[in-house]
Structure formats: structure tokens, C-alpha cells
Amino acid sequence: MLPKDNFYNLILEHRLPLNRKDKSVKEFLKSYYSRYIKEYKNALKRTEDCALREECYKLLNDKTTTLEELCSDILKVFDYYDSADMLGLYNHFDEMMEKISALLVTRNIGTVGHETYKNYYRIRAGEEHFNRIDLFHIPLNKREFIKSYRYSIPGYPCLYLSSGVEMCWFECGMPKEFSYAGFFLESSDNNKVNIIDFTIEPVDLVSSVSIHYINHPEKAELIDEFLAKYIILFPLRVACSLEVINRDVPFIEEYIFPQQLLLWVRSNNIYDGIAYRTCSSIEHAREWNYINLVMPAKTIVDGYCRHLNRLFTVTEPVKVEISNIIRNRDGKLRTLEKTLMIFETEYYNGHSMYPCREIISLSKTFLNLCSMLKSNNYSNANAIYQTLDTLNLMSNILCDNKETIKSKALAKAKELDYRLDEDILIKRFDEMIWSFEETIKPIIFEFWNFAIRIRTDFPCNYNSREHVLQ
Structure with a gap:
């Protein structure tokens, strides 16, 4: 304090x-x-x-x-x-x-x-494979x-x-x-x-x-x-x-x-x-x-x-494509898609509980953002990043407040049919949230801060250090 x-x-x-x-x-x-x-x-x-x-x-x-x-x-x-x-x-x-x-x-x-104050990085945008002098300051003759x-x-x-x-x-x-x-x-x-x-x-x-x-x-x-x-x-x-x-x-x-x-x-x-x-x-x-x-x-x-x-x-410059950060994790996206299909089947067959629809919407938004990043089909990277941040926060809120949400889910289910067995409802809810917590939420979290994957997916060789001008 x-x-x-x-x-x-x-x-x-x-x-x-x-x-x-x-x-x-x-x-x-x-x-x-x-x-x-x-x-x-x-x-x-x-x-x-x-x-x-x-x-x-x-x-x-x-x-x-x-x-x-x-x-x-x-x-x-x-x-x-x-x-x-x-x-x-x-x-x-x-x-x-x-x-x-x-x-x-x-x-x-x-x-x-x-x-x-001694270790830094510098980047240069573009499709080319740049060398050290390209990443140094812009020369005076190109002012x-x-x-x-x-x-x-x-x-x-x-x-x-x-x-x-x-x-x-x-x-x-x-x-x-x-x-x-x-x-x-x-x-x-x-x-x-x-x-x-x-x-x-x-x-x-x-x-x-x-x-x-x-x-x-x-x-x-x-x-x-x-x-x-x-x-x-x-x-x-x-x-x-x-x-x-x-x-x-x-x-x-x-x-x-x-x-x-x-x-x-x-x-x-x-x-x-x-x-x-x-x-x-x-x-x-x-x-x-x-x-x-x-x-x-x-x-x-x-x-x-x-x-x-x-x-x-x-160091020797390293070429990075943001789309490859997503592409390198295709397997996890396929896992999320399979889990999403289970939620959608439950929802569209009329056996869903609150917040099944919200989880479906959250997951689809996330997959759409990943698809845009993977295909470079976007113009506002800031909006993409901010939306991923919001999805991650919403995932945390959903899991942190699951007991409160459970009470609301039970109340909503009984509004539709008061004869429903509460134990069955609780089991169905717990299974839904467990599936979200164990499968969907961790994947969203990993992709949420995709910028920090730059250094891990595209590491530079720190032993290649030398002065730009010899």
C-alpha cells in the first residue's frame, strides 16, 4: 500500500x-x-x-x-x-x-x-527481405x-x-x-x-x-x-x-x-x-x-x-508475416470449430441453455477475426486487436461469474418449462461451461495477445550482431 x-x-x-x-x-x-x-x-x-x-x-x-x-x-x-x-x-x-x-x-x-536502456528493436514494413542497413535510419539522400x-x-x-x-x-x-x-x-x-x-x-x-x-x-x-x-x-x-x-x-x-x-x-x-x-x-x-x-x-x-x-x-533482420502466426495454430482453430459445432447442434435442436447462444456468437466472432488475420483480409489492425481483447475479457467474465450465470440459466429454463428437472439442468449447464472453459477460452487467450508470438514464432539470431556500417 x-x-x-x-x-x-x-x-x-x-x-x-x-x-x-x-x-x-x-x-x-x-x-x-x-x-x-x-x-x-x-x-x-x-x-x-x-x-x-x-x-x-x-x-x-x-x-x-x-x-x-x-x-x-x-x-x-x-x-x-x-x-x-x-x-x-x-x-x-x-x-x-x-x-x-x-x-x-x-x-x-x-x-x-x-x-x-540498452536492448531495443526496430521494424520496417514491407514484403521485401530487408538487410541491416535497410533497418538503420533513413539515409540523408532519401530524406x-x-x-x-x-x-x-x-x-x-x-x-x-x-x-x-x-x-x-x-x-x-x-x-x-x-x-x-x-x-x-x-x-x-x-x-x-x-x-x-x-x-x-x-x-x-x-x-x-x-x-x-x-x-x-x-x-x-x-x-x-x-x-x-x-x-x-x-x-x-x-x-x-x-x-x-x-x-x-x-x-x-x-x-x-x-x-x-x-x-x-x-x-x-x-x-x-x-x-x-x-x-x-x-x-x-x-x-x-x-x-x-x-x-x-x-x-x-x-x-x-x-x-x-x-x-x-x-542482428540479421527476420521476416515476419502476421498471417503465419495464425496459420501456425490451425490445429487449435480446428479444435475450437469442432467444439462450436457441438454447441450449435445443441442450440438449433432446441436443447440449449443460457448462455449457449452467447458462447456461439463469441466463438464465431473470434474465428472470423482469425480468418481475416490469416488471409490478410483487413484494413484496420487496431480494430482487430481491440476486438480480440474484448473477446478475451468477455471469456474471463463468463467463467469468473459462472455461478451467478447458472442461477439465471436455471430461471430462464424454468420459464420455458417449469416441469424440467433442476438436477438435469444443472448437469447440462456445468457440461456447457466446462467445455467452454477447457477448450474455447484457452484458445481465445492464446490468440488474444498474438503480437507477443512474433519473437517466438520468428526468433532473431542474437549471435549475428554487428555494426551496420563496416
Whole structure:
């Protein structure tokens, strides 16, 4: 159980990503920042339930002006952008970041430690069998293919990675065919990598801070400062973490601020990139807890960044077809189809009980989705994945509440014929649910998270690692 504190509550109540709905980005941020500052000031009123030290509260009180100035400076970025004053925008952004640079949470990755930030993947959609250089960043001489992304400089190469293949697949629009490779950060104490870290989650922060206070009381001041960094710079993360309302338009308003931030990183010799969490609208993607990493090219020779090449070794790419993940499990689908036929025979011969029809519908929907995946006959992979998630949840609900459902089934059966023997009804119901639990539900569960089968069905050879450019 997490300890109680005003600022712990503030941290836990403000989670990312955020949806601006029908407001412009600037309007949304202005309203959000106003509320955040108000809640911040209210949290400064220390009570008996507060777990944080008085010294921490004093530090946060002293940082109030810094928080207000940061929120104001972020909103001014949009003023400069709207007035097309690019020189003013560049100078203002640089001044803003210089003021808060000491508060940035960074990871200075060397030989030992920070293992979570060293192993990544990258994919490239398409039917071709790509090689290592195809999965590296887009070369400068093909800059016309560099699209607008959350963290990107339009027309300028960046390397986008994720610590999970599944997350790469989501971020790339869930393509039907692609190649992927493992990227391994070869940092050392003589060649350290410095990244801005936007990956800390609210629950993890509160939990770790409370534990560190207990285990390391001699470092209480450093813990206070770390907590203050997160709280004060949270508005910066907000500006970078808005869900995209419409991806099918040439200009994406939610990308204005994070793109400016990466431009600043590109022109700054201190930082190599930004680590961040996904802003995917798919809840399950956020639950994976993967890290995304973006690193702009800085030392380009013959189209490719020599600095990024030195930092990473890359495995031989592996070709993946999503349809084969389903095809590899045809035997289990045939088992489900046979079980479904038994349910249908029962139902159409008039001997069914509630929820036989619901089980039939659930199973048919699942088989139709698998058929679409197997034949590549779909255009919205997001909808397929979300529907499979719903079917899995409904299967769990059905089994978790079988006793309640049994009572309803008996009542409905007796409505049709009060002379029916209750023992026979109970036996029939138990047999139906047992069949569903033992056969249908496990198969739906296995297919539900089919994205995680990518690495098991199409493993890459980790011993094949080498630098892209020799």
C-alpha cells in the first residue's frame, strides 16, 4: 500500500498520455496547466497525513515560480509557431530549456548499469527481405521519405527504437508484413550515451521514493530533489505526450512541441536522444511498459550517421508475416470449430441453455477475426486487436461469474418449462461451461495477445550482431 501525501496524490492523479478532445493543443495545455498549478499550490498545504519531509515541501514551495514560468514558456512556443516566427521560436525554446536543464532527469549510460536502456528493436514494413542497413535510419539522400512523427525533425534522419518488438509493431501501424532486428547499445565508460528520460511512471516513482526514504535516509536530500524534478517538469512531458486525434492529416498539431524538443537535442552536444513511453490509444500497448528511444543523426557521412553506427550492433533482420502466426495454430482453430459445432447442434435442436447462444456468437466472432488475420483480409489492425481483447475479457467474465450465470440459466429454463428437472439442468449447464472453459477460452487467450508470438514464432539470431556500417 502506497503512503499518503499531498504530492503523492498529485503525481498519481496525473497520468499520461492525455487526450485534448475538441480543444486545440494550446487551449488544452493552457487549461490543463492552470489546473495543475492550482492543485500543486493546494498540495503545498502540509497536513498530518503527509509522508514527505518538511524539507521537501520547502523545496517544492521554492520551485513554484519555476513551475509557473515553465508552463508560460511552453505556451509561448505555440504563440511563436502560430505567428510563423521560426527564429523567435528557436531562440525562445533554447532559453526555456537552458533555464530548466538542471531539472532534466537523464541517464548517462556507460559500461555497467542501466540495462533496461540498452536492448531495443526496430521494424520496417514491407514484403521485401530487408538487410541491416535497410533497418538503420533513413539515409540523408532519401530524406523525402522521412515522415512527420512525434519526435522527429521533418526531412532529417532519426533512429527510432523500442525495447519491445510488439511496441515497434504498434507504433508502425501494425503492418501485415515486416522485418525486424535487435539493436544493442554498445556504450562504454569512454563512450557514454546521455539520454533525457521521460519513462518514469507515477506509481513506480511514488513507490521507489517511499522505499528509498526508508532504505537510504542519508540520501534524503537527493531523493527530495529527484521528486521535485519530476513534479516541476511534468508540464514538459505533458506537452510531448498528447494522443493524436487524427493521423490521416498532413499536419499533426500534437507533434509541434516534441519535434521542437528533438530539434533542440539535435543542436545540443550534451544529449544523444530521448527515452519515452508510448502515447498509443491502445491501452494494452501502454501496459507492456516498454521504452521507446529516439536518437537524431548528428555526424552524417555518405548519408548515414557514424556516431549512431558506433553506438549500436544490429542482428540479421527476420521476416515476419502476421498471417503465419495464425496459420501456425490451425490445429487449435480446428479444435475450437469442432467444439462450436457441438454447441450449435445443441442450440438449433432446441436443447440449449443460457448462455449457449452467447458462447456461439463469441466463438464465431473470434474465428472470423482469425480468418481475416490469416488471409490478410483487413484494413484496420487496431480494430482487430481491440476486438480480440474484448473477446478475451468477455471469456474471463463468463467463467469468473459462472455461478451467478447458472442461477439465471436455471430461471430462464424454468420459464420455458417449469416441469424440467433442476438436477438435469444443472448437469447440462456445468457440461456447457466446462467445455467452454477447457477448450474455447484457452484458445481465445492464446490468440488474444498474438503480437507477443512474433519473437517466438520468428526468433532473431542474437549471435549475428554487428555494426551496420563496416
